[in-house]
Amino acid sequence: MVSARQRILIRAVSVILFAVAGAIVWFRSQRGTELESPAIQPPATDRSSATPSSRTKAEAESPIQFALMSRFKTGIDFEYYGSPSDEHYMTEQNGGGVGLFDADGDGRLDVFLTNGSHFNKPAKAVGASQRLFRQTADWQFEDITVSAGLQAFGFGQGCAAADYDNDGFCDLFVASYGANQLWHNNGDGTFQDVTQEAGVADDRWGTSAAFADLDGDGNPELYVVNYVDWTPDRITSRRIPSPMDFQGLPDRLFRNAGDGRFESVGAEACIAIVGEGKGLAVSIADLDGDRRPDIYVANDTTRNFLFRNLGGLKFEETGVLSGCAVSQDGSIGSSMGVAVGDYNRDGWFDLFVTNFAGEVVDAFAGNGPNGFIANNSELGLDPISRPLLNFGIVLADFDSDLWPDLFFANGHLWDDTAAGHEYRMRPSLLRNAGGKRFRDVSAVAGDYFRERWLGRAVAVGDLDNDGDADFVVTHIEAPPALLRNDSRRAGPVLRLKMIGTRSARQPLGMQVDVVVGNQTIATHLRSGDSFQASHDDRLLIPIGNGTIVDEVRVHWQGGETETWANLPADELLYLIEGTGEAHLRR
Numbered sequence: 001m002v003s004a005r006q007r008i009l010i011r012a013v014s015v016i017l018f019a020v021a022g023a024i025v026w027f028r029s030q031r032g033t034e035l036e037s038p039a040i041q042p043p044a045t046d047r048s049s050a051t052p053s054s055r056t057k058a059e060a061e062s063p064i065q066f067a068l069m070s071r072f073k074t075g076i077d078f079e080y081y082g083s084p085s086d087e088h089y090m091t092e093q094n095g096g097g098v099g100l101f102d103a104d105g106d107g108r109l110d111v112f113l114t115n116g117s118h119f120n121k122p123a124k125a126v127g128a129s130q131r132l133f134r135q136t137a138d139w140q141f142e143d144i145t146v147s148a149g150l151q152a153f154g155f156g157q158g159c160a161a162a163d164y165d166n167d168g169f170c171d172l173f174v175a176s177y178g179a180n181q182l183w184h185n186n187g188d189g190t191f192q193d194v195t196q197e198a199g200v201a202d203d204r205w206g207t208s209a210a211f212a213d214l215d216g217d218g219n220p221e222l223y224v225v226n227y228v229d230w231t232p233d234r235i236t237s238r239r240i241p242s243p244m245d246f247q248g249l250p251d252r253l254f255r256n257a258g259d260g261r262f263e264s265v266g267a268e269a270c271i272a273i274v275g276e277g278k279g280l281a282v283s284i285a286d287l288d289g290d291r292r293p294d295i296y297v298a299n300d301t302t303r304n305f306l307f308r309n310l311g312g313l314k315f316e317e318t319g320v321l322s323g324c325a326v327s328q329d330g331s332i333g334s335s336m337g338v339a340v341g342d343y344n345r346d347g348w349f350d351l352f353v354t355n356f357a358g359e360v361v362d363a364f365a366g367n368g369p370n371g372f373i374a375n376n377s378e379l380g381l382d383p384i385s386r387p388l389l390n391f392g393i394v395l396a397d398f399d400s401d402l403w404p405d406l407f408f409a410n411g412h413l414w415d416d417t418a419a420g421h422e423y424r425m426r427p428s429l430l431r432n433a434g435g436k437r438f439r440d441v442s443a444v445a446g447d448y449f450r451e452r453w454l455g456r457a458v459a460v461g462d463l464d465n466d467g468d469a470d471f472v473v474t475h476i477e478a479p480p481a482l483l484r485n486d487s488r489r490a491g492p493v494l495r496l497k498m499i500g501t502r503s504a505r506q507p508l509g510m511q512v513d514v515v516v517g518n519q520t521i522a523t524h525l526r527s528g529d530s531f532q533a534s535h536d537d538r539l540l541i542p543i544g545n546g547t548i549v550d551e552v553r554v555h556w557q558g559g560e561t562e563t564w565a566n567l568p569a570d571e572l573l574y575l576i577e578g579t580g581e582a583h584l585r586r
Contacts, residue, residue: 095457213557281335291555411476
């Protein structure tokens with residue numbers, strides 16, 4: 001527990017930080033003004049004109065390569081409805097979410113895409129439903145939305161896929177501007193809308209969501225990030241409305257009762273902060289090393305939250321005290337997305353947060369119970385990210401060299417190209433240089449990175465079951481991009497799927513430590529992460545030059561740690577809680 005003296009310190013530091021940052025925030029966050037200052041958004045470097053001789057050696061020799069899969073091959077013929085219009089509705093800014101999960105239990109990842117709407121011509125009038133695409137063969141999908149019973153229309157934002165009732169089938173939650181939805185997987189290829197009977201109905205503006213067992217009782221809770229109190233009739237002095245014009249909405253936490261129903265406990269759990277929360281992204285992981293999953297929320301133009309798990313479904317907000325509430329220069333950012341992982345392999349999870357143009361991608365190096373140290377400038381992120389407006393972000397080891405790399409999607413909110421500013425932007429792929437720096441290798445990573453997009457959500461997963469991390473990016477005014485990882489793999493990969501028995505069957509947010517020789521690799525099962533996205537629930541863990549993993553330590557959310565020894569790499573292994581056995585699935 002934080003002492004009274006520490007509480008006083010938190011308040012004092014908060015006052016100082018907010019006072020110092022106030023002027024910066026006011027100038028940086030004039031997101032509804034007629035034009036942005038050129039000083040705030042300098043034009044991005046045209047990487048397409050770079051030649052091998054002008055690139056660094058690390059860039060020119062990057063082994064990371066991705067292939068953009070044609071939508072004519074994949075069959076995913078989707079484009080988000082509700083793109084920017086002359087009315088400049090705020091619902092047009094965030095775009096749609098994406099979820100990668102095995103909807104039918106056949107071992108292949110399927111792709112779920114939320115869809116939007118428009119106040120002048122609603123989605124139902126044009127048939128713009130959310131969509132589920134079932135993968136029938138590698139990179140080939142069929143639209144099963146109608147047969148699965150998932151056809152629905154509205155202002156869809158993010159999604160979260162998880163087995164909330166522990167029946168072995170992955171369910172689906174959709175956050176929206178308006179009515180959120182919970183879809184129960186019936187196990188026969190169909191879904192049923194159980195929002196009302198499950199007790200998770202809410203008509204506030206939900207953006208992202210995550211499931212995780214937060215109290216260790218074996219039943220995953222649902223955390224829903226809410227944005228701002230905006231309606232289309234709210235007129236402001238700005239031509240384009242900004243989140244600064246509206247009050248933030250408190251997030252929602254729903255306790256899983258274990259019988260298919262949830263109970264709203266946000267106020268009792270101390271996560272319902274009124275006014276300040278203007279959330280766009282959430283990630284759940286054990287950030288302080290006490291074996292309890294904590295909650296990190298990226299807020300737009302207000303300080304970011306870190307809810308430290310005290311046990312018993314009680315939390316304490318410690319973002320300022322922990323050093324991860326504001327940017328390295330003390331300013332409050334326009335945070336969009338968040339990624340969690342151990343980029344420097346010191347055993348503690350780190351945070352990366354995307355922001356608005358003119359700001360930078362924040363990096364917070366974790367030190368467990370001692371909090372975080374902002375080090376984005378030391379990692380070389382500032383000059384790469386400052387010209388860009390970033391949304392979804394993932395930290396994943398794309399070339400299997402043991403050092404997790406960064407990808408983030410970029411794209412502006414409105415078109416101001418007439419004044420010389422970028423609207424569509426190139427995405428960013430950064431290779432981890434030994435945990436010391438990140439090198440921009442976007443220009444040599446594939447054709448997708450040479451084009452400009454309005455990038456939004458990013459979900460990562462092994463879409464073709466070949467043992468490396470592929471990903472999907474959603475766009476505004478363009479179909480989603482399915483990116484196949486064609487990187488030169490530095491070594492074998494351990495593939496794991498955890499099955500809880502006393503813990504939640506799908507233990508999202510849990511930590512796994514892998515020991516190979518004299519090194520320990522810390523990873524976790526993503527819960528939330530990125531922006532409006534849900535990810536593959538299988539772990540891909542590069543192990544270096546060996547073919548046998550000495551030890552795998554699984555920290556189950558019920559409080560137990562279980563160890564497996566001498567596991568083979570390059571196979572998909574099922575680790576079932578309490579058995580001590582690894583089951584091979586081919």
